[in-house]
Each structure stands twice: as C-alpha cells, then as structure tokens.
Amino acid sequence: MTLPPGCHATGLAVNLSGGYHHAKPDRGKGFCVFNDVAYLVQVLRAEGRLAAEDRVVYVDLDAHQGNGVCHHFRDDRRAFIYDAFNPGIYPAYDRAARERVDCTVPLPTGCTGADYLRLLELSLPGFLDSVRLAGRVGLAVYNAGTDVYAADALGGLGLSAADVLTRDLYTVGQLRTRGVSTVMLLSGGYSRESYRLVANTVVELLRRYGAGADSRG
Ligand SMILES: [Zn+2]
Numbered sequence: 428m429t430l431p432p433g434c435h436a437t438g439l440a441v442n443l444s445g446g447y448h449h450a451k452p453d454r455g456k457g458f459c460v461f462n463d464v465a466y467l468v469q470v471l472r473a474e475g476r477l478a479a480e481d482r483v484v485y486v487d488l489d490a491h492q493g494n495g496v497c498h499h500f501r502d503d504r505r506a507f508i509y510d511a512f513n514p515g516i517y518p519a520y521d522r523a524a525r526e527r528v529d530c531t532v533p534l535p536t537g538c539t540g541a542d543y544l545r546l547l548e549l550s551l552p553g554f555l556d557s558v559r560l561a562g563r564v565g566l567a568v569y570n571a572g573t574d575v576y577a578a579d580a581l582g583g584l585g586l587s588a589a590d591v592l593t594r595d596l597y598t599v600g601q602l603r604t605r606g607v608s609t610v611m612l613l614s615g616g617y618s619r620e621s622y623r624l625v626a627n628t629v630v631e632l633l634r635r636y637g638a639g640a641d642s643r644g
Pocket of ligand 1: 489490491572574614615616
C-alpha cells in the first residue's frame with residue numbers, strides 16, 4: 428500500500444469511499460463486501476509502518492454499530508474501539524460485537540444534533556486520553572458515516588448538515604490535537620444530500636490541514 432505524498436506531510440488522509448464496517452472475517456455483511464479497516468491495519472503492520480506494539484484507535488460515528496470491525500479485532504487488544512450508534516437499528520442482534528466496544532455511546536432514535544454533539548464532547552476526549560496513557564497510538568481510523576443526517580432513511584437520527592460538519596471537524600481536531608495520524612472513511616450515507624455533507628467536510632479539512640494550510644492544529 429502506497430500512501431499519497433501529502434499524507435506523510437499532514438498526517439491526515441480521507442478515502443472518498445471505504446468504511447465497510449459490517450464485513451466479518453469470513454463473509455461480507457450489510458452492504459460491505461470486505462472489511463477495509465481490518466485490511467488497512469493488517470497491511471500497515473505487515474509493512475512495518477505500524478510498529479507491532481502500536482495502538483490503533485477506531486472511532487465509528489456511522490449511525491450503525493461497526494460490528495464487523497469488532498469481530499476482526501475481537502482478540503487484538505492493540506485496537507481500541509469507540510462507537511456511537513443507534514442501538515435500535517441494524518445490526519441490533521449482534522451482541523458479541525457490542526461487547527467488544529471499549530467505549531459505547533448509545534444514541535436514542537431521533538437524537539438531535541445538540542444532544543449528539545454533547546455526548547461526543549463528553550466521551551471522546553477521555554477515551555482518547557485513556558488509550559494514550561499506556562502506549563503509543565500509531566493510527567486512528569475515523570469512520571464518518573453520514574447516515575446520522577436527519578433526512579437519512581436508515582440511520583434514525585436527527586443531525587442537520589451543520590451538525591455533521593461540526594461532528595467531523597471536532598473529531599478530526601481531537602485526533603490531531605493529540606498528534607495521531609488519522610484516516611477518515613466515509614462509510615454509510617443514504618440520503619440525496621450525503622455527497623454534500625462529505626464535500627462540506629472535505630473542503631474544510633483541506634482548508635485547515637491541506638498542503639499549504641497555515642494551521643496544523
Ligand atoms: Zn450506517
């Protein structure tokens with residue numbers, strides 16, 4: 428796997444796809460043929476870009492629980508999983524996956540942006556700090572599903588477009604403040620506006636952190 432040159436300079440990459448978080452080790456599930464998150468970590472370790480002892484932080488803010496990622500990392504305690512999701516929707520049956528999450532943030536159906544962002548701010552910084560206490564974090568994977576958007580047919584949550592942008596910038600900012608190399612994946616999004624939500628975030632990330640940007644914060 429060869430990273431584009433800019434990724435090394437900024438410590439931030441965005442894949443305009445990916446985030447296939449439902450695929451399990453032995454089969455695809457939930458619109459996901461293979462699990463790119465597990466593949467990414469495995470390849471980086473095999474190539475020595477991630478040290479064997481390096482920790483990986485996985486922040487899943489797609490509306491659905493990232494069960495496939497949990498199954499892949501079931502016995503890998505170098506992976507630390509934060510997952511905020513609507514527990515009433517797919518894959519609600521997968522209790523084993525939910526038990527693997529290190530920090531679970533259940534979101535009520537119809538959760539507003541204000542409530543969502545408050546829960547995020549209350550839990551994510553402490554989670555990230557706790558992971559860093561006992562070891563180096565070599566990589567963060569941010570699964571930025573836009574199915575949290577109020578008009579999404581599957582997510583069951585109530586965020587506005589502005590809320591989604593705030594969520595993304597806050598999450599990436601928290602990771603960068605801690606100096607963690609981050610890759611953002613788009614994961615699920617089923618409304619007609621999903622592409623606009625993604626574009627809003629990517630444009631702002633480029634402005635803030637892209638090559639030539641003043642801020643590295
Ligand atoms: Zn989803």
